[in-house]
Amino acid sequence: MAEGETNTGGERRGPAVPLPAAEAPFDAIGLARHLLRSIRSGALATLDPEDGTPFVSLVTIATDVDGTPLMLLSRLSAHTRNLLADPRASLLFSAGGKGDPLAHPRLTVTGRVTQTAEPRARARFVARHPKSKLYADFPDFGFFALEPGAGHLNGGFAKAAVLRADELRLDLAGAEGLVAGEAGAVEHMNADHADALALYAVASGAEPGPWRLTGLDPEGMDLLAADRTSRVLYPEPVREMGALRKVLVTMATEARRGEAKAE
Template sequence: MDAEAETTGARRGPAAPLPAAEAGFDAIGLARHLLRTIRSGALATLDPQDGTPFVSLVTVATDTDGTPLMLLSRLSAHTRNLLADPRASLLFSAGGKGDPLAHPRLTVTGRAIQSAEPRHRARFLARHPKAALYADFPDFGFFALEPGAGHLNGGFAKAAVLRTDELRLDLAGAEALVAGEAGAVEHMNADHLDALALYAAGTGAEPGPWRLTGLDPEGMDLLAADRTARVLYPEPVREMGALRKVLVAMAARARAGEGSDPA
């Protein structure tokens, strides 16, 4: 072992998680899947009086690039903490049957900043429609957790740390796609619920009815009541023309797989 490797090993320690690129499994893909599919998480903030960690349950959505979004009330302790010190962490846990520690979870650390970006509001309410009942109350506001790092535990013997650029999508060149998202979502939900059902089924999800809540260069986010599904495209897209072609091809393949006429 060379000197650099010895130094790196000593710094990490014997049980430290590897960088995502060295983890031996698709750590980036799993982390992004957790970000996109989990609708609530444990938010840890710092009490401004004495620095005591304070953990609470919050509902979560994501921006187009994967940045976590929250709708918080200033009457809540966690919001008061964030307004005094924006440092925070947010735990996304898949949960499931059996040992809770056998299921994947992701902790994102960073700074939670209040946001007036209309897209943040739209994407959050698409993910949590009932929140529209109180989103405009004067004490509520949207916050974006600007990620500094991700800490992933994918289950037994699967751990990795992720950089900001591994958690979030690079949206360079996808400006038209971001700008056209709302129209595309409305169109798909109005005219193509059958295709959305096919996309969801392709992920192994149970029947819906499924609705589209958001799309991005990597895939689509679907919602059926309190259930979510993440649909990845065969390849990334960065403009609307390419998106339409990919969605048509995906629906055709799904129909053909069911034995239906792909036309």
């Protein structure tokens, strides 16, 4: 029900107040993290340092292992100049789709943007946006991370929730080995197990590929096929490489069984 509408008893009601994610009657945290991981572009809102006027622009987005949004920005752009003067910003992740745009889920993440020289940020961004490799090392470009302060999720009609920073990002404590081994695992899967990646994607509801792995984290995998993405969750979180290998083998076996039954 929208603001100002009446309920069945004829009483007017005001705007709905979003619930904390943990109290929402749907998986708000899961949906928010899915939007973070699966959407490759969004609206970046910054503040003009002259008079504080909001300035919104379209940017491409990737995520770090913990889900922190990453951007590759030119220092010649207005939004970058704004951020260097005032790091406060927000990013809108919108799933989009057919029909009413407001019927589809979207997530706004607010926080502060800082530049990062972390090699992993470059690797994960370029993997998510392969064409960016052409200009990623130009002197006027740099990688920036939005450190989340909070999130506002609208999951569609009558689905709204607010999220804390720790609900948006993954806790990587105990997953140091997985983070350190991510690049090697991604390279190995793409080189030797493209068939398994295709199985994971299709089993998660995606169309056939060819699919490539762009990143791994304790909750799942990020896959890319041209301009399409697929977020594949593990049956249960993993924290080290040995557990990851076992989970991936199990997932591939189950996907092949499901494929055989469908034939």
